[in-house]
Amino acid sequence: DTVKFSSLGQLRDRLNPQLWQLLTNASQAAEARGWHLYLVGGAVRDLLLAEAAAQTLMITDIDLVVDGFHKSADVGAGVELAKALQEIYPAARLEIHGAFQTAALLWHKDPELDSLWVDIATARTEFYPYPAANPEVEASSIRQDLYRRDFTINALALRLTPPRAGDLLDFFGGLLDLKAKQIRVLHANSFIEDPTRIYRGVRFAVRFGFTIELRTEEYIRYAINSGVYDRTAQTNTKTPALQTRLKTELKHILEAPYWRSALQLLDDLGALQCIHPTLSLDGELKRQLRLLERCLQRFAPQPNLIPWQMRLEVIIAHLAAKYRAKVAKNLQLQEDSIGRLQNLATADADVREFLPQCQSPSQVVKLLRKYDQEMLILIALLGQRSIRRQIWYYLTVWANIQPILNGNDLKKLGYKPGPQYKQMLDDILAATLDGWISDRAQVEEFLSQHYPL
Ligand code: ATP
Structure with a gap:
């Protein structure tokens, strides 16, 4: 052939x-x-x-x-x-x-x-x-x-x-x-000189359906075993250019239609170690990435949900909590990604503890609305099925429900503008979410009971 x-x-x-x-x-x-x-x-x-x-x-x-x-x-x-x-x-x-x-x-x-x-x-x-x-x-x-x-x-x-x-x-x-149809490197030292070439090689191999030539594969394994990933994976301000190039290659790979096969090949070669020495594509990470795809199909296109970035965040979130932010910083991800990976463990613990205790939709909304959509997706992928279900339901239904009235309406009804408005609107929203009120007449009734003029 x-x-x-x-x-x-x-x-x-x-x-x-x-x-x-x-x-x-x-x-x-x-x-x-x-x-x-x-x-x-x-x-x-x-x-x-x-x-x-x-x-x-x-x-x-x-x-x-x-x-x-x-x-x-x-x-x-x-x-x-x-x-x-x-x-x-x-x-x-x-x-x-x-x-x-x-x-x-x-x-x-x-x-x-x-x-x-x-x-x-x-x-x-x-x-x-x-x-x-x-x-x-x-x-x-x-x-x-x-x-x-x-x-x-x-x-x-x-x-x-x-x-x-x-x-x-x-x-x-x-x-x-x-x-x-083979990917062959020009000389034995090539991957030591520039470890991002390992990622490039994998990308070209998968993209064109080529194989990595045997000797080239040996050079890749040799470079990885000789600790070339130390230069890429460790906190190291001396090689920012290398980190940027690695991120660029990861972006290319993770936004391509063939990203799954490329990730698998990187793992087979031990090359995910360039991201972090403990990283591997195990069954759990594959499952999370599969769930993420379903979730992206459901929510995309949305400007904040950039598929390759979410894939990368899920991969990094798979690391032990203490490594996540460091790896994200090393790869020079965007500030919001770094922040999410930094806070994921705390947020995850919070949701894991309090979500099962929520008795009503309004309590769920109160707990989850302090987190952005991307964070909730990460938490959902890390969590048990029951947690995931509630988060999905929150993201698709409850998060979109608005209070039936707004501040202007309250003013027209004769309420004096002030800090109390926020509490009133929150109460209206909670009552709406929990099914106590569903139209304007009921809201006004609700207000006259709880906030008499
Ligand atoms: P693509 O179609 O994916 O853009 P490309 O081969 O044009 O593939 P570029 O990243 O645009 O890829 O690079 C252009 C050329 O520069 C490559 O064909 C290669 O010859 C050279 N090159 C790029 N990156 C490296 C690298 N890390 N080490 C050595 N040569 C490189």
Whole structure:
């Protein structure tokens, strides 16, 4: 079951014509300056896969690398090229990342290019004092750039500038790996250098239905056993960038349709230890994640319920209480997520103790309304069935019931505005929830009894 490719010349047919025109403009601008331009990374991989499956491709992310310099000033080539392109495409927004000499052009819902993100980088290499025409030098700087990448299938480059435009640069056997459907790392130290590549590897494997090549799997296990997770999982302010990248990868995984299989594969590889050394995908966590999905289907879409974040919170909530907030902080989750995971144990104990004692809907509402919906979902997933049922009922029915009157109505009825209003409205709501009153006449009757004017 291998992937078959026909000629590279047909690749352009897989692209939308406006995108092809953009690439042509970019390569002409590079050529005019004596540079070489390459399409690299995921777009090349996806183009080859689309080619093999005879599909057209929607590309939203493009990585370009400029290479082939003979002046030291050319280290800013990526930025210059981006500026030149922006003159042709004034609708694009230009972002410059000075420290890395990279630039990005962004289109948002453009009539022709739709939403597109083009990163333009300067080949990351030392400056070579040779003329650009020397093919060895050209190849070696783009080669170095590609060697810094994660997997062979992501380290392919398609040359856009002449001569030999359309050539595929495949220094590490990426094409063969695409055909054999495998994820292979470029060198033995790769996962030690950057443990988030373990998560990336799993993501690509599950997404494309590829396998992780045997040696690569050994390197992953070796990296994990050698304690690479210490760098990611422990409280460590020295590696915030690593934590951010891990969170980004987790987000990618947990918002993809294949998140379950990816999580399973991460667990099989022991890679969940990068989040915390005690974390594993046991039956209990799987059950909670299943229940969460049902709950998300019921409540979503709601702006506060972001599925990937809720999945991640459930995963972290599975850890012993003392670790939760630390892990959430390490991963730089949002403040409200961190707060929830910090307070979950106390809130859970509160609900567990007092919910069974509630005698009426109004008592349930009084107990639960101090917690937000996400917190209640976490508590429900941790709790027994009876607790879960009451929380679901609260979230779907009782939490939505409003007092029949509001402050304005009270004023019209002749009550003097003041702190008493809150108590009155609370009493009205409680009586409504408990079924004592259900219409305006009954409310007024209720008020004249309890709050005579
Ligand atoms: P996707 O379709 O998921 O966006 P992609 O391959 O385009 O896949 P990006 O995260 O956009 O993924 O990264 C672009 C390219 O940058 C990759 O193809 C890879 O070559 C390189 N890259 C990204 N992250 C890493 C990393 N952690 N280590 C090495 N190379 C990386």
